[in-house]
Amino acid sequence: MQRVFSGIQPSGDLHLGNLLGALVKWVDMQDDHDAIYCVVDLHALTLRHDPEELRRNTIELAQLLIAVGIDPERAILFVQSHVPQHPQLAWLMECTVSYGELSRMTAFKDKSNRDGTKFISAGLFTYPALQAADILLYDTDFVPVGDDQRQHVEITRDIAERFNSRYGDTFVVPEHVIPPAGARVMDLQHPDRKMSKSEEGAGTVNVLEDFKAVEKKFKRAVTDSDMEVRYDIEAKPGVSNLLSILAGATGGDPVALADNYEQYGPLKADTATAVIELLRPIQERFAELQADPAETERLLKVGADKAEAIAAEVLARAKTNVGLLQG
Numbered sequence: 001m002q003r004v005f006s007g008i009q010p011s012g013d014l015h016l017g018n019l020l021g022a023l024v025k026w027v028d029m030q031d032d033h034d035a036i037y038c039v040v041d042l043h044a045l046t047l048r049h050d051p052e053e054l055r056r057n058t059i060e061l062a063q064l065l066i067a068v069g070i071d072p073e074r075a076i077l078f079v080q081s082h083v084p085q086h087p088q089l090a091w092l093m094e095c096t097v098s099y100g101e102l103s104r105m106t107a108f109k110d111k112s113n114r115d116g117t118k119f120i121s122a123g124l125f126t127y128p129a130l131q132a133a134d135i136l137l138y139d140t141d142f143v144p145v146g147d148d149q150r151q152h153v154e155i156t157r158d159i160a161e162r163f164n165s166r167y168g169d170t171f172v173v174p175e176h177v178i179p180p181a182g183a184r185v186m187d188l189q190h191p192d193r194k195m196s197k198s199e200e201g202a203g204t205v206n207v208l209e210d211f212k213a214v215e216k217k218f219k220r221a222v223t224d225s226d227m228e229v230r231y232d233i234e235a236k237p238g239v240s241n242l243l244s245i246l247a248g249a250t251g252g253d254p255v256a257l258a259d260n261y262e263q264y265g266p267l268k269a270d271t272a273t274a275v276i277e278l279l280r281p282i283q284e285r286f287a288e289l290q291a292d293p294a295e296t297e298r299l300l301k302v303g304a305d306k307a308e309a310i311a312a313e314v315l316a317r318a319k320t321n322v323g324l325l326q327g
């Protein structure tokens with residue numbers, strides 16, 4: 001069976017972009033793939049954080065992944081820092097990627113330029129190497145991600161190919177899987193930028209958000225003044241974003257859905273309803289899981305043991321090929 005791997009940072013509240021851009025696909029792919037999913041807590045250290053909040057976010061995110069539909073019996077679900085091979089392989093990756101390649105990563109440019117960012121950690125610059133390690137440690141065939149992660153999967157492929165050509169066949173070269181609708185969910189107030197964990201507010205819809213607030217946010221979503229419902233990302237980013245969200249939440253096609261609407265009001269109302277119906281069972285399941293964190297911790301430990309068994313073999317292969325003595 002082909003293998004799928006993906007990760008998500010416990011760096012803030014899970015939002016609709018994470019859900020439609022990545023997690024819906026994670027759930028789908030666990031049926032017919034050997035699936036490995038990870039809460040990438042080490043990546044969350046790249047920006048300033050509160051330790052207590054990180055601990056809480058990590059366990060909550062694992063519970064949310066289960067609530068969304070990841071089944072720890074079928075997929076391997078674990079926390080990155082529980083498998084020590086991740087940072088170990090990351091060093092080999094750092095020595096295989098160039099300064100120039102890392103400098104071209106748009107996520108680094110965006111995050112290091114954010115208002116108020118005074119301290120830019122070295123980890124923020126090098127984290128694509130850790131991300132490459134995350135993916136390559138599992139002989140991954142496919143990586144389901146949102147469109148914003150396209151560049152990071154590309155650099156992972158480049159690193160794998162370079163390593164293989166320098167040191168002999170070591171890594172599987174992975175491909176990204178980006179969903180047709182919802183690949184880039186935009187902020188409802190600023191449809192020119194992606195919905196984001198770090199931009200909480202009227203433009204971000206969280207998976208655990210109160211439904212009245214969800215309705216209000218869609219009602220107030222920024223559109224434009226010409227009143228025509230048409231899927232055209234360049235000319236009509238706000239309306240196109242609503243159509244993409246509706247398509248992502250209902251499994252439809254954003255271009256075809258536009259034909260059902262002549263006014264923005266009904267489009268906003270239907271999109272809110274579709275999102276609420278998507279969130280309802282997730283919120284219910286999350287509330288049950290939240291009552292028993294010890295059980296989630298147990299499941300994560302089982303997942304980490306399974307992940308480590310695979311990662312140890314791949315790391316040993318990479319160390320041998322690169323010329324390190326096995327200890």
Ligand code: AQP
Binds near residue numbers: 022196197
């Ligand atoms: N807006 C989005 N639309 C579609 N997919 C998205 N993803 C993230 N935002 C959108 C996808 O979600 C997965 C997890 O990514 P992440 O952990 O990097 O989450 P993030 O929301 O991008 O959060 P960050 O990086 O902590 O902060 P911000 O948001 O401030 O940049 C990935 O597959 C991603 O593609």
